[in-house]
Each structure stands twice: as C-alpha cells, then as structure tokens.
Amino acid sequence: MSESNTMPSFKETEPVDFVIIGAGSAGGIMARELSGAGFNIVVLEQGPYRQQHEFSHDELSVAINNELLGGMNDVHGQTFRHYEHEEAQQPAVQPVRYARGVGGSSVHFTANFWRLRPSDFKERSLLGPIEGTNFADWPISYEELEPYYAKVEWEIGVSGAPGPFDAPRSKPFPMPPLPIKSSGVLMEKGAEKLGLHAQVEPLAILSRAHNGRPPCINCGYCMYYGCEVGAKSSTLAAMVPLAEATGRCEIRAESVVIRIETNDQGKADRVVYLDASGTERAQAARSVLLCANGAETSRLLFMSASSRHPDGLANSSGFVGRNLMHNAHSLGYGVFEHPLNDYKGPQVSRIIHDFYESDTARGFYGGGGIDARPLFSATPILHALNAMPPDVARWGSEWKDAISYNFTRQLALVASTTSLPLDRNNITLDPQSKDIWGRPAIRETYHDHPDDLAIAAFLQDVSMQVLDAAGAEKVWRMPVEASTGGEHLLGTCRMGDDPSTSVVDRYHRSHDVPNLFICDGSSMVTSGRGQPTMTIMALAFRAAEHIAAAARRGEV
Amino acid sequence: MNPDWSRRRFIGSGGTLSGAAWLKLTTPGLVAAAASACDAMESASAFVNLSEAQARELSAISARLIPTTSTPGAIEAGVIHFIDQSLAGEMAAERAAAFQGLSEFLSGLNPEQPNRLFSELDAADQDAYLKDREGTDFFEFMRLMTIYGFFAMSSHGGNRDHLSWTLIGFEGHGAWTPPFGHYDSETEV
Numbered sequence: 119m120s121e122s123n124t125m126p127s128f129k130e131t132e133p134v135d136f137v138i139i140g141a142g143s144a145g146g147i148m149a150r151e152l153s154g155a156g157f158n159i160v161v162l163e164q165g166p167y168r169q170q171h172e173f174s175h176d177e178l179s180v181a182i183n184n185e186l187l188g189g190m191n192d193v194h195g196q197t198f199r200h201y202e203h204e205e206a207q208q209p210a211v212q213p214v215r216y217a218r219g220v221g222g223s224s225v226h227f228t229a230n231f232w233r234l235r236p237s238d239f240k241e242r243s244l245l246g247p248i249e250g251t252n253f254a255d256w257p258i259s260y261e262e263l264e265p266y267y268a269k270v271e272w273e274i275g276v277s278g279a280p281g282p283f284d285a286p287r288s289k290p291f292p293m294p295p296l297p298i299k300s301s302g303v304l305m306e307k308g309a310e311k312l313g314l315h316a317q318v319e320p321l322a323i324l325s326r327a328h329n330g331r332p333p334c335i336n337c338g339y340c341m342y343y344g345c346e347v348g349a350k351s352s353t354l355a356a357m358v359p360l361a362e363a364t365g366r367c368e369i370r371a372e373s374v375v376i377r378i379e380t381n382d383q384g385k386a387d388r389v390v391y392l393d394a395s396g397t398e399r400a401q402a403a404r405s406v407l408l409c410a411n412g413a414e415t416s417r418l419l420f421m422s423a424s425s426r427h428p429d430g431l432a433n434s435s436g437f438v439g440r441n442l443m444h445n446a447h448s449l450g451y452g453v454f455e456h457p458l459n460d461y462k463g464p465q466v467s468r469i470i471h472d473f474y475e476s477d478t479a480r481g482f483y484g485g486g487g488i489d490a491r492p493l494f495s496a497t498p499i500l501h502a503l504n505a506m507p508p509d510v511a512r513w514g515s516e517w518k519d520a521i522s523y524n525f526t527r528q529l530a531l532v533a534s535t536t537s538l539p540l541d542r543n544n545i546t547l548d549p550q551s552k553d554i555w556g557r558p559a560i561r562e563t564y565h566d567h568p569d570d571l572a573i574a575a576f577l578q579d580v581s582m583q584v585l586d587a588a589g590a591e592k593v594w595r596m597p598v599e600a601s602t603g604g605e606h607l608l609g610t611c612r613m614g615d616d617p618s619t620s621v622v623d624r625y626h627r628s629h630d631v632p633n634l635f636i637c638d639g640s641s642m643v644t645s646g647r648g649q650p651t652m653t654i655m656a657l658a659f660r661a662a663e664h665i666a667a668a669a670r671r672g673e674v
Numbered sequence: 675m676n677p678d679w680s681r682r683r684f685i686g687s688g689g690t691l692s693g694a695a696w697l698k699l700t701t702p703g704l705v706a707a708a709a710s711a712c713d714a715m716e717s718a719s720a721f722v723n724l725s726e727a728q729a730r731e732l733s734a735i736s737a738r739l740i741p742t743t744s745t746p747g748a749i750e751a752g753v754i755h756f757i758d759q760s761l762a763g764e765m766a767a768e769r770a771a772a773f774q775g776l777s778e779f780l781s782g783l784n785p786e787q788p789n790r791l792f793s794e795l796d797a798a799d800q801d802a803y804l805k806d807r808e809g810t811d812f813f814e815f816m817r818l819m820t821i822y823g824f825f826a827m828s829s830h831g832g833n834r835d836h837l838s839w840t841l842i843g844f845e846g847h848g849a850w851t852p853p854f855g856h857y858d859s860e861t862e863v
Contacts, residue, residue, distance in 0.1 A: 175847050178826040300855035335849035456856030457843060463854055498825035498844055503818075512808070513739040513817055514801065518747065518841075525842035526855070 126158070126368050130401050134158045135669065137389045137403040139375050139418065142222020143651050144638045144658035145409035146353025147274075150360045151662035152407075153367040157669065160368050160401050161361075162391055164414075165218025167371035168225075170355065173344030177497045181342050184211065186226045188218040195551040195559035198603055202542060206561050208551060213562050213603030214413040220371055221344075221354025222411070223605070224651060228341040228465050229322040229350055230489065231276050232649040233267050233656075235285045236260035237475060241644060245476060248483055251567065252441050252539040256643045257615045257624040260285055266656035274655060275351040277325035281317030283471045295467070296325045296334060300458035301529040302468035305490035308588030309470055314580075319466040319489060322351035322651070331355060336463040338496055373399075374555045378406055378422040378431055378634070386431075386634045392555055405633040405674045407665070409658070412442065412607030412640040413560050416545040419611070421557065432628040432636070437621050438611055439546055441539035442562070443645035444604030446486075446570040448533045448578035449493070451505065452590030457526035460492035470584070473577060474647055476536070484573030486535030486647045488581055493530035501525055507594055531584060533577035534648025538567040539609050565600050574598050606650050611640035625668070626661040633674045637661045721754075723761040723769060729754055731776060734793035736820040738800045746837045748820055756823030756832030775812030782807070 128134050135157035138145045145161060153159045165188060179185045188194065190210060197206035198213035217226040237244060239256040247253060268289040270276065278291045295318045298306075302316070309316040323340070326333045334349040348355040361367040372394035379388040379400075386406040393399050408415050416439035422431040430438050470488040477485075494500035502521060505528065506512075510520040537543075543564045551559035575598045585593045614620025617629035626641060628634040639654050646653060668674050721729050736748035736757070748754075761769045783803060784790045792800060807813040823832030825839070833839070839846050853859035 176827050176829075178822060178830055182822070297852035297854075298858055298861070299852075300857035303857040303861050336851065336854070337847065337849055339847075454857070458857060459843070459845075459855035461844060462850040463852070498839065498842060499821060501842075502821045502825060513804070513820075515741050515743050518740055518743065518745075522745070522842050525844060 125362060126365060128158060128160055128368050128401075130399060133387070133402040133404045134160050135403075136160075136405050136407055137162060137401050138407045138409060139378075139389065140222060140408070140410035140414065140638065141220045141353070141358065141369060141371075142216075142409065142411060142638070143224045143353055143654045145407070146221060146224070146357040146361070147655055147658035148407050148409060148637065148662050149367050149369070150353075150357040151659065152666055153361045153364040155662075155666040156366070157666070158366050159361070160370060160403075162373040162375050162389060162401070163220050163369060163371045164374045165220070165222075165371065167220045167369065168344065168354075170344065170346055170348050173346045175337070175339050175343065177499050181497065181500055186217040186219065186342070186344065187212060187215055193554050195548070195553045197548045197551050197559060197561045199561075199563050200565040200600060202563055206548060206563070209602070214545070214560055214607060215603065215605050216411050216413070216607065219354075220358060220369060221352040224322075224352035225344045225354055226342050227322075227352075227651060230466055230649040231270075231278075231320045231322045231652040232487065232647065233285055233320075234260065234263075234646045234653050235474065238644055238646055239263075241476065245478070245483065248538060248569075250540070252541065252619075254539070254612075254614065254619070254643055257613055263653075263656050263660060264288055266659040267652065269659045270652060270655045273329070273659075274322060274353075274356045275324050275328050275331065276320055276322050276652075278320030279318040281469075281471060282315050283317075283474060291320070293325045293328055295319075296321055296323060296464055297336070297467070299460055299463050299467045301460045301490040301492065304452075304454065304458075304529065304588040305468045305470065305531070305584060308584035308586070311587040312583055314470050314472045314584070316468045316470055319469045320652075321464055321466070323464050324349045324351065329356065334464065338461045338463055340464050341493075341496060374557070375410075375418060376421060376555070376557060378408070378418065380424065380426060380431070380631060384426065384631065386631055396555075405635065405665075405669065408634065408636045409638045411638050412610040413545050413562070415636060415638055415640050416610045417547060417558070417560050420547050427630070432611070432621055432630045432634060434630050435618050435621060437619065439544045440541055441609035441612055442543045442545055442564060443537035443539055443606070443608040443642070444564065444566075444601050445537050445606045445608075445645055445648040445650070446535045446566050446574040446601065447648075448535075448574040448581070448598045449596040450531045450578055450581040450585055451507070451594050451596075452529055452531070452585035452588070453507075453524050453527050453592040454529070454588075454590055455527070458492075458529060459526050460529055461496045461526075465491040465493070465496065470580070473580065480573075480576060482569040482572040483538065484536040484569050486533050486573055486577050487649075488531050488533045488577055488584070490529055490531055492528070493532060495525060495528045495530070498525065501528075505530070507592065509594075531581035533574055533581060535570060535573045535577060536647060537570050537608070537645040539612070539644065540567060545610055562603065564603075571598055571600065606639065606645070606648070608639045608642045608645050608650055611636045612643045613641045614643065625664040626657070627668075635661065635665055721758045724754075724758045728773065728776060729758065730793050731780060731791060732757055732816070734800065735804070735816050736823070738797065738804055739817055739820040740824050741797075745841055748824055750834065751824050751832050751838050752834040753820050753823035753832045756826065756830055757819050759831040760819070760822075772815065775815065779807060779812050
C-alpha cells in the first residue's frame, strides 16, 4: 500500500487542500472521505507505516515492550500526577497510551463498538447540573449522528445483533455476530438468574467477508495486537487503502508534527514537522485537520502558541486540554470448573447493559456496561504478571499449580463507566520533560470524580453477583481506585455552540481559526460508557461530509 | 478498554534494577540472538554472556521460581538461555547491574562461608533464602526474567518445545473454530 503506484507526492510549498495530522480512527476516515470527494490530502503520521503482514503475536515485544506504542516511556517522557499541587512523575510506561502508526489505536484496540444512546447527548438537560463539573449537553443529538453510526457499521465493518436496550438504528448490522465464547455463555447464565440481560457484543471485527476483507480466524490476538489478516476493522485495514486508491492521498509516516502555523489573516497555512531523519520540514495547506487524539491534539495546540494565540492555538476559551475523560473501570475475576479456553476468539462476546442509564436512586451520577472476557488470560505472560489470584504465592510450586489450573478456566468481568468532565483533569505541557524529538512531553493530571468511582464500584458488585450466579469456583475483585492513566482520551477540545466554553463548533471547526478543524476523542462532550472509538469514527464521517461541503462552497 | 492497573501492576511489580531498562528487551537485539540461543539449547553448553558459574547460579534461582515437579519447570524450558541471550545487544548496558545483583545475592547467603553457592543448598534452604530476598530488585528481576523466559515465544531463547504453553493448556498461535471451551460446547446444538 505504501509503495502503491497511486501514492502522489505533493510539493511542500504548494498548499494541498487538507493536511491531516494523525492517521488513526478519525484521521484515516477523513483521509478516505476527503480524498474520495476530490481533494488533495497529505496525512502526517508520527508512527511507522506497518503493513498487516508485519503484525506479530510476540507477547514480549507487543505487550511487554510496547512495540505498537512506540516503546517505553523513556522515549516519550510523559508525566502524571493526580492533582495540580503535586509534582508530576515519569512512570516506566506512558500514562497516556495509544498506538503510533498508520491506523493509530484502531490497530491495537479490542474492537468493542458501542453506540452512544440518545440520553448521552443530553444528560445535562435530563439530570440537571452537577456541581463542580463541566457536565454539558452536546450540540448535536443522537438522531443527528445515527446515520454515521450506520455508516461506520457498514463501511468500517461491525458485526453484531441488536440488544434489548439499544438506541434506534436505521439499518441492521451488516453481518451476524462472531461466535459466543464460554465467557459469554457463563455471563448469560449468571445474568439470567439475576434477571439481567446479557446481549451480543458489537465488534469491529468481521464475522464474514466484507468490503473485500476476510473474516476473523479467532486467533485471539486482538487486545494490544495488530490483526495480521485484516479482519479487525482498523482504519489501516478499512479506510487507508481506499484513500490511497484515489491517487489524491499521500501518507507521510514517521512525520512528527511540532507546530501549526497561522498567517496574518489568522488562518492555518503551514504544518511544521520532523521527518524520519529528524529534518525539519513544512507542508503548506489550505486547511488543517487535527486528528491526533485527545492528548496529542492538545499538546500540538499548546506547542503552536504564538503572539496571536498566546495560550495555544484555538484556545481562547481556555478549554484546550481540559475535561479529560478516560472512562472509569472495575474488574472482577472468576475461575470455573471446566476449561473456557477463552484465549481463542475476540475478547468479548457478551455484555450487560442493564445499568447503562444513570439512576438518581443510586445516589450518584453515572452508568456503564459490563463485559465478559479473558482479559489478561488471552496470553501467558500477562496472565502470569497481572491476573493471578491475590491469595496465591508469587512463585514456586503453588504459583505453578495455580497458573496451570487457572489459565484456561479464568474469566474477567470488566465494567466500563462514565467519567465526568472536570477542569482539574487535563493535558498540559510538562515544564521539564521532553520526548526524544525534543517536544515538551505530555503531562497528565487526573483523578476520577467520586461519582465515577462509585459507579465503577457499583458495577463491580453486580459483576461479582453474576460470577457467583454463573457458578464460579473462586472469585476475587481488584480494588476500585483512581486511574493513573488511560487509553480513552476524551473531551479535551470539546464541541459546543458557545466559543467561551468549547473549542470547536458542531461541525468540528475551531472557533478561533476558521480553517482549522479538530476531530478525534477530544471532540466528545461527555464520556459515554466506555468503548468510544465507534463514536469517534461516526463523528469523523459526519465531520468529513460537512467539511467537504464547506470546502466546495469556498468556506474554509 | 485496558484497565489502568494492568501495566502499572506489572511494571510496578517489577521493582527493577534500573527502572524501565530491564523491561526494554527490544526485539532486534533478541531476534538477532535467537538463532544462536536455539543452537545453545541444543548443545546445552555455550553461553554467550554468562560464565558457567553465573549460569549455574541463575539457573538454580529460576528452578525454584518455576520448579520442576511432576511437570516441567524453568530448567526444562531453558529459561537460562533466555536470560543469557537477553543480556546481549541492547540489554548489555544492564548486564553489569545484573551481575552485581547476583554477586550481592550470593554474598548474602552466609557471611561465615563467603564462597557458599546458592546452587549447593537443598531446595528447602533455597526457598527460604529466596523468600528472604523477595522484594529486592534482584529477586524481582529474576522473577520477571524467569516468567518471560518460560512463557515468551521460543524464538527468544526459552520456552523450549512450547512446554510452558502445554503446561497451562495454551495452544499458542492458530486459527480456531468454535466451540472453544467447555461451556460454549455445551450450548452448541
């Protein structure tokens, strides 16, 4: 693909229609949609351009040494603190975790694809204000986004079947669910006894051939890994080849953006980056699309500060980097009498969404879903290091007996929940630490709102009941505690109608710079209940349509 | 989703000799050494980075961490060859710290008998001493390296004949068709 004859090579000094920064979930869709609409595109991606046959099952390389994340944190220098008054520390692994490379985190994700529901877009109106938070309605409704959810399902490729609580859909799933696993059967059994409803998990993984791509082979290497057959619906597999086939999309991998420049008219006109050799280059652009994820997008806007934009580009509101939301999580484990062999097949086959909606009777805000999966028991090293029962010795024959028995018999019930948007949870530039390219490192400040932890704990109690009802021999729970980082990078450039409390408008155009568009997890106003990529992709399809129309009208 | 405690726990549980560096077993160095590691496993001799004495002591430690019982353990999996090989290439910078850690581990054995070797103790004494050292950087380093060498792909030098995978019922890499396990097979029509 990268060596395709159709790959154009645009001149840096001649403005292309769009420079897209980031080739991930949103950027990959933007590249395809806008090149397909006839525009010339340069995509700048900081990670490498891996082809699918290059993905491996090497657990040491992928899961331990973080190959797809671009290595350990000594490369990236990220820092973390819970509160602003603390000095941020640099942990061994990046607190803010995302895959670097063409396809972005859609390459290594687990592919759980939940739509938001109508309530997600207007919870502030439905539930009232929550003191001390930036809880707000979205400027768009579920109904407005729904056609684009359907587009994701059909064009990106999502398998599944409707559940009892799902939001209305305009089209059926394009393909049936993947096979139910033992973890799914046990969840169904436990849920039924409790009067709950286990439903099919929608997955961005093909259950049959679709759009020229092959179906899943159930190898089990989804979470953290790239899919070597192209059945997992990354933008690398589903969108990038279509973008390149237009002959109007040039992907420049290993291009590390350091600044977006604006001209005297206040428009973005150049994107400055370091190429693979470290040489500084700049691409001229008529418009810039920033799709780098909620952390990188914020960093780049701060790094693009100038006399005209002293607090960072597009940041007159001061909302850039604020309201970071990870989704909270909780985790309960169970071991069963017979082997589940849950390492086979995609992670999740069944979920419980009975507690999706917030309920004032609980005494706190929040909702979420529970899924059944092997989690770390999909591979041996992660099981050995992360998933052993707490009452078992850490080494020796007792340890060996436990892992020999448990590995195939263990499952995890994982709850994913809401996060409230808070000023104090944010991305800023670290004042000291830098990455190996010399950029100020990402500094995360984050402590979950008490309600986020309360709903996570509430769902953990439900999970333990489900495990018991399913007949687990042994169960245990992991402590519910404040996050020290995350993969879901939401809310940091939220969309809104009011330029004083949002960064982009309802069509993802930045309020401050008329030809700068921002679309990725940062656009989300609320967190949903976990599994945000479906929504990020739907937003990207919708934004691309509006941006293309605006460009045709000469309004960028 | 990836619960945030996942990586924190396995890194946090490392208590490593020099932070992240111990975990940075980057692929190129290891792959380059993998072929010779396989050869070494076959010949059961030549170590690339370890002296025979170092290999004997490290191997004895790994043998208590994952012991040979009625089933194979670290010895049969060739964990020592993984350790030997992973101290090559980009791990070379950490090798001195590892040897220093081993040296201190051995010197703490019995001050009255400075030349005493861990490998000479009986299993119960070995376990007692290891328990005493649990939580130290060197112990945690050896625990991680033993787990990696036992379970990582054989191309990294250990996990001979995938015997660790067989032990835990992991069939490794493949394309699978349902039913996968007991409970989904029960519901199959």
